[in-house]
Amino acid sequence: MAERKKWIGVTLIAVLIVVLILLPQVVTPYYVSLLISIFMYLALAFSWTFFSGTTGYISLAAAAFFGIGIYTMTIWGHILSIPVTIALAGLFGFIFSLIIGAATLRLKGFYFVIFTFGLSELLKQTVKWYETDVLHLTGRWVQAGPLSGQDVYYLLLPLAALVFLVHWITQTKLPFGYALRAIGQDEEAARCMGINTTKVKVIAFVISSTFMAVTGAVITLRWIYVDPFIAFNPNVSFMVVAMSMLGGVAKPYGPLFGVIPLVLISEFLGLVYPRHFMIILGAVYVAVTYFLESGITGLPALLAKKRFSSKWFSPGKEA
Amino acid sequence: MELLIDGLIGGLILGGLYALIALGLNLQFGVAKMLNLTHGEFIMFFALATYSFYTVFQINPLLSLILSGPLAFLLGFVLYKALFQKLQIRSASLDRLAASTLLASFGLSFIIQNVGLLIWGGDIKRYVYLATPVNILGFSYMLNRFVVFVVAVCLSIAIYLFLRKTMFGTAIRASSSDIIGAYAVGINVKKIQTISFALGAGVAGMAGVLVSMMFAMEPLMGIPYTLMALIIIVIGGAGNFLGSLAAGFTVGAVEGVGGNLLGPALRLVLIYALLVVILLLKPKGLFGGK
Numbered sequence: 001m002a003e004r005k006k007w008i009g010v011t012l013i014a015v016l017i018v019v020l021i022l023l024p025q026v027v028t029p030y031y032v033s034l035l036i037s038i039f040m041y042l043a044l045a046f047s048w049t050f051f052s053g054t055t056g057y058i059s060l061a062a063a064a065f066f067g068i069g070i071y072t073m074t075i076w077g078h079i080l081s082i083p084v085t086i087a088l089a090g091l092f093g094f095i096f097s098l099i100i101g102a103a104t105l106r107l108k109g110f111y112f113v114i115f116t117f118g119l120s121e122l123l124k125q126t127v128k129w130y131e132t133d134v135l136h137l138t139g140r141w142v143q144a145g146p147l148s149g150q151d152v153y154y155l156l157l158p159l160a161a162l163v164f165l166v167h168w169i170t171q172t173k174l175p176f177g178y179a180l181r182a183i184g185q186d187e188e189a190a191r192c193m194g195i196n197t198t199k200v201k202v203i204a205f206v207i208s209s210t211f212m213a214v215t216g217a218v219i220t221l222r223w224i225y226v227d228p229f230i231a232f233n234p235n236v237s238f239m240v241v242a243m244s245m246l247g248g249v250a251k252p253y254g255p256l257f258g259v260i261p262l263v264l265i266s267e268f269l270g271l272v273y274p275r276h277f278m279i280i281l282g283a284v285y286v287a288v289t290y291f292l293e294s295g296i297t298g299l300p301a302l303l304a305k306k307r308f309s310s311k312w313f314s315p316g317k318e319a
Numbered sequence: 320m321e322l323l324i325d326g327l328i329g330g331l332i333l334g335g336l337y338a339l340i341a342l343g344l345n346l347q348f349g350v351a352k353m354l355n356l357t358h359g360e361f362i363m364f365f366a367l368a369t370y371s372f373y374t375v376f377q378i379n380p381l382l383s384l385i386l387s388g389p390l391a392f393l394l395g396f397v398l399y400k401a402l403f404q405k406l407q408i409r410s411a412s413l414d415r416l417a418a419s420t421l422l423a424s425f426g427l428s429f430i431i432q433n434v435g436l437l438i439w440g441g442d443i444k445r446y447v448y449l450a451t452p453v454n455i456l457g458f459s460y461m462l463n464r465f466v467v468f469v470v471a472v473c474l475s476i477a478i479y480l481f482l483r484k485t486m487f488g489t490a491i492r493a494s495s496s497d498i499i500g501a502y503a504v505g506i507n508v509k510k511i512q513t514i515s516f517a518l519g520a521g522v523a524g525m526a527g528v529l530v531s532m533m534f535a536m537e538p539l540m541g542i543p544y545t546l547m548a549l550i551i552i553v554i555g556g557a558g559n560f561l562g563s564l565a566a567g568f569t570v571g572a573v574e575g576v577g578g579n580l581l582g583p584a585l586r587l588v589l590i591y592a593l594l595v596v597i598l599l600l601k602p603k604g605l606f607g608g609k
Contacts, residue, residue, distance in 0.1 A: 058418045107602055109414035110354060113421060114553055115598045121546075122591035129584040238425060245422060279433040285426025289419045290402070293409060 020157060024150045032149040036222065038263050039156040043215040044236070045243045045255035046163040050170070051208035052241075053249030054180035055201060057105075060237040061116035064123050065093045065209040067232035069216025071127065074226045077144025077217075085144065086217045093213025094206060101202040101209075117234070124232035131228060139227030147221045155218045163211050168252040180204055238285075246288045248295020257296040322579040325458045330575015331568060332464050335471040336529060338567025340544055341551035342475055342560060343522030349495040349558030350515035353403050354417050356424040358523050358548055359541030360431040361391060365527030366536045367439050373446050380448055380532055384470070387524040395520020399513050402427070407512075428541070435538030445535040467529045474525065475564055478518075482560055491515050495558040550594045556603055 024032045044062055052059045072089035080088065100119065107115055131137045147155075171177040179200045182190035191197050220226065239262065247258025265284065269277040288295075294302050340362065347355045365387050372378040406423060410416035449463040482488035494501040494511045501508050530536070530544075547570070555566030573593065578586040 282429025289423040
């Protein structure tokens with residue numbers, strides 16, 4: 001019986017993969033563009049959840065690493081071959097996050113959030129200063145590519161799938177995943193159990209950031225013009241956090257349920273109510289924190305808890 | 320050398336305003352433990368409202384200043400009760416609280432910014448009030464800046480004295496430094512947190528009126544103020560009220576001097592670098608210590 005369920009699951013996934021591969025061939029370029037957005041944010045959200053979702057260290061540094069990838073592709077994409085530049089972007093993300101991670105992962109909660117945000121802004125302003133005052137450039141033209149929607153899609157699809165696999169395998173099969181979750185639930189206890197929390201956090205942070213940098217490099221191939229405010233846009237950081245929280249970080253596939261709705265909502269709002277788009281997006285953020293604090297995938301557990309809790313016994317609530 | 324002194328004086332004048340704004344946010348974050356990113360939007364809203372009142376109804380900005388305090392206090396009170404307090408109840412830990420208030424207030428700030436855009440439009444507004452030049456040590460500054468500085472400093476001192484000398488103020492300080500201890504001595508911490516939050520909002524409202532006297536305004540102007548307040552709180556130590564006053568002046572001075580000596584582009588680099596360095600070396604702030 002379990003054997004059959006397993007085969008059904010595998011077949012479904014195979015069908016899904018085939019559909020995803022064939023999709024850009026049969027839909028209009030507009031939908032390909034939409035799919036590109038979805039898969040880009042999926043890659044970013046899974047990367048983010050890999051570290052921040054599990055350990056609870058909310059990072060707003062997505063924009064920083066995303067931007068590093070973007071700038072790498074912008075500057076070197078036409079000098080080196082595209083695959084090499086993508087790898088280079090990953091390397092830069094790796095090095096930068098290693099330095100940052102080693103220095104800062106003793107910061108907790110609020111301080112960590114502010115630090116990651118300050119870091120992204122620092123990077124943005126430093127790059128801006130360097131470009132404007134030293135190189136006398138306001139922005140740069142992307143000379144690598146531009147690649148067609150389909151080509152970028154066929155780069156983003158495996159990337160997002162890879163990040164998802166890494167996250168899923170880590171969370172379900174590897175002790176490393178347990179370590180991350182342990183840190184997220186009670187770091188003191190995790191340390192007492194013998195987990196080298198600093199090492200675990202740094203490794204996860206570095207993996208997460210490297211993927212984000214790679215994603216940035218790939219998406220640049222769809223763009224024509226880049227400047228520090230585009231590349232290091234803090235909205236990207238906030239979107240990634242909101243998408244992951246909306247989907248829920250408890251289950252490995254959680255971010256899916258955050259990315260797809262939010263990308264679609266943004267698209268829809270941008271088209272139909274452009275003037276009110278930001279208001280409604282803001283309202284979505286508020287609603288997510290207010291009603292869905294465990295995210296969509298956390299809803300079943302949340303509802304069960306509400307059903308079983310009573311005036312006399314509430315599991316998980318503080319005294 | 321002249322640039323240095325000019326930058327220092329200008330920076331200190333600005334620093335007075337920053338200190339006040341940071342004090343407001345410190346009341347909210349240090350006491351109620353809420354990361355309120357809408358602080359800057361309060362400033363924006365009251366700044367633009369003052370503009371409208373002055374240009375349309377000829378209401379003197381100083382009158383707006385007096386009215387803004389209680390009004391902003393009320394708004395903050397309602398906001399806290401309606402949104403933030405609920406988040407506090409359901410957060411399992413302080414870190415989760417920081418995350419959820421971060422997201423919620425971020426979304427709220429989007430909403431407020433865009434309501435502002437709908438009301439006032441995107442173009443930059445300014446009005447002229449008390450724009451006569453005043454001479455300090457050979458450098459000239461606008462009278463309105465000076466007035467803003469004096470008002471900001473007086474308000475800051477008033478709040479500081481309130482915190483130090485009154486029972487209520489002491490209860491606030493107690494709640495900010497040790498919540499469990501405060502409960503233990505019988506302080507109604509929930510009430511204190513609500514009032515603190517509302518006080519912080521009241522400060523933001525008044526700061527908004529002050530800002531409107533000095534600077535040009537547009538609906539997206541709130542963001543830098545929120546960031547500046549956060550940076551100052553970190554440098555001064557969250558929950559440390561004297562610290563945020565001192566840090567406010569410091570950051571203002573750094574910005575003034577740095578901006579003059581290094582140019583405007585590096586000004587922001589300097590500020591964020593300062594934040595990053597402080598967090599790396601002394602996360603509890605220069606004056607923090609718990």
